Amino acid sequence: MTGNSESGQPNRGFIGVTPRPPTLEDESYLDFMEGVRNFTIRELFPVVGTQVVEGARRAGLPADGAQASPKELRAATDAIPIVGTWKRIMRSQQQMTWNKLQDSFAAERASYTRALDAAEQQRPGGLEYDPGFQVPDYAKYPIHLQPGGYVGDDLAGYVFHHGTKVFYQGDNDQDELHQQIVNTVREPANGAVKRVLDLGCSIGQCTTLLKQRFPQAEVTGLDVSLPLLRYANRRAVDLDVAVQFRQGLAEQLPYPDGHFDAVLCYILFHEVPERLFQPIINEVFRVLRPGGSYTIVDAPNAKELPAPNRFWLTYDAQYNCEPYSPAFVASDLPALLTNAGFTGIEQASTDMFLSATTAVRPK
Numbered sequence: 001m002t003g004n005s006e007s008g009q010p011n012r013g014f015i016g017v018t019p020r021p022p023t024l025e026d027e028s029y030l031d032f033m034e035g036v037r038n039f040t041i042r043e044l045f046p047v048v049g050t051q052v053v054e055g056a057r058r059a060g061l062p063a064d065g066a067q068a069s070p071k072e073l074r075a076a077t078d079a080i081p082i083v084g085t086w087k088r089i090m091r092s093q094q095q096m097t098w099n100k101l102q103d104s105f106a107a108e109r110a111s112y113t114r115a116l117d118a119a120e121q122q123r124p125g126g127l128e129y130d131p132g133f134q135v136p137d138y139a140k141y142p143i144h145l146q147p148g149g150y151v152g153d154d155l156a157g158y159v160f161h162h163g164t165k166v167f168y169q170g171d172n173d174q175d176e177l178h179q180q181i182v183n184t185v186r187e188p189a190n191g192a193v194k195r196v197l198d199l200g201c202s203i204g205q206c207t208t209l210l211k212q213r214f215p216q217a218e219v220t221g222l223d224v225s226l227p228l229l230r231y232a233n234r235r236a237v238d239l240d241v242a243v244q245f246r247q248g249l250a251e252q253l254p255y256p257d258g259h260f261d262a263v264l265c266y267i268l269f270h271e272v273p274e275r276l277f278q279p280i281i282n283e284v285f286r287v288l289r290p291g292g293s294y295t296i297v298d299a300p301n302a303k304e305l306p307a308p309n310r311f312w313l314t315y316d317a318q319y320n321c322e323p324y325s326p327a328f329v330a331s332d333l334p335a336l337l338t339n340a341g342f343t344g345i346e347q348a349s350t351d352m353f354l355s356a357t358t359a360v361r362p363k
């Protein structure tokens with residue numbers, strides 16, 4: 001650690017828009033973790049995928065395992081040595097990254113907490129929350145194995161930011177992927193953009209970029225997690241971008257009818273239970289003005305998947321704490337949007353193996 005900022009946050013400065021981790025030793029360790037992740041995904045997974053296809057074929061699964069249940073696919077592939085090794089490396093890499101970050105930030109807990117408090121004082125009203133807010137149990141899972149999940153540790157925002165930098169394998173060090181997501185946001189029908197909502201905003205990377213895309217608009221990020229929002233607020237202060245943050249639930253949005261011109265959900269849906277898909281979409285429809293646009297960027301819907309993709313989805317659900325994603329992948333997003341009353345539904349692939357779905361609230 002080379003110094004402390006006025007707000008009390010241990011401060012090794014930024015590389016572009018990304019803060020450096022607490023110590024040089026953390027930075028070096030995370031760099032190594034990123035290398036392990038890159039190797040495991042870019043070099044090892046193609047080999048694993050081939051073995052999974054062969055295992056599925058040997059077991060007589062239909063269409064190379066495309067429609068196989070997780071249980072059938074596991075039975076067909078668990079005995080293949082490289083499959084188990086790949087799963088163990090993926091899981092250990094994820095755990096080691098989180099543990100290192102959590103220990104490092106916890107060692108300076110008082111100081112990092114002061115920095116979050118200071119940001120709230122610097123921008124009164126920039127972050128809105130009710131101290132009595134009850135986080136639903138479904139949102140308490142340690143998603144991606146992050147200890148305490150999104151809500152269980154006051155410093156979860158710091159840990160999440162540095163952990164997801166590793167997760168994105170060096171492709172998002174300057175929020176490049178978030179910029180791509182924000183570029184997919186559909187213009188509302190008559191062009192007037194006064195209010196924009198980033199729903200499930202986490203640490204606000206899309207929120208601040210949405211403000212740059214729509215500088216005249218009031219841009220708000222809403223999330224269930226207060227620790228992530230407190231960090232998002234700290235980050236917006238550091239970047240000097242005037243956005244709002246609010247704690248709330250996507251399925252019970254604390255806004256009046258017709259309030260927003262555009263709403264973005266970036267990878268929210270695969271992290272909520274299936275029973276909430278339709279209520280969330282109905283709520284977004286309610287808070288959009290006629291002509292307002294809705295953009296959802298998330299895992300592509302697919303009832304049938306090639307065996308390697310099915311294998312990865314199953315791995316994520318079972319070993320990487322993504323309990324809700326298989327149901328989202330199997331869902332029919334255009335039908336859910338149509339049920340809510342949306343029209344003009346369009347779907348396109350992004351460069352990140354995600355799908356961007358846009359829709360309009362009719363006039």
Ligand SMILES: C[S@@+](CC[C@H](N)C(=O)[O-])C[C@H]1O[C@@H](n2cnc3c(N)ncnc32)[C@H](O)[C@@H]1O
Pocket residue numbers: 139150178199200201202203204205206222223224225228248249250251265266267268271272
């Ligand atoms: C994968 S993260 C979203 C990433 C984020 N959009 C970004 O730009 O990187 C999913 C987020 O959804 C939030 N979340 C989960 N359930 C929610 C709900 N019912 N209402 C609001 N936010 C929710 C989580 O706290 C988490 O921050």
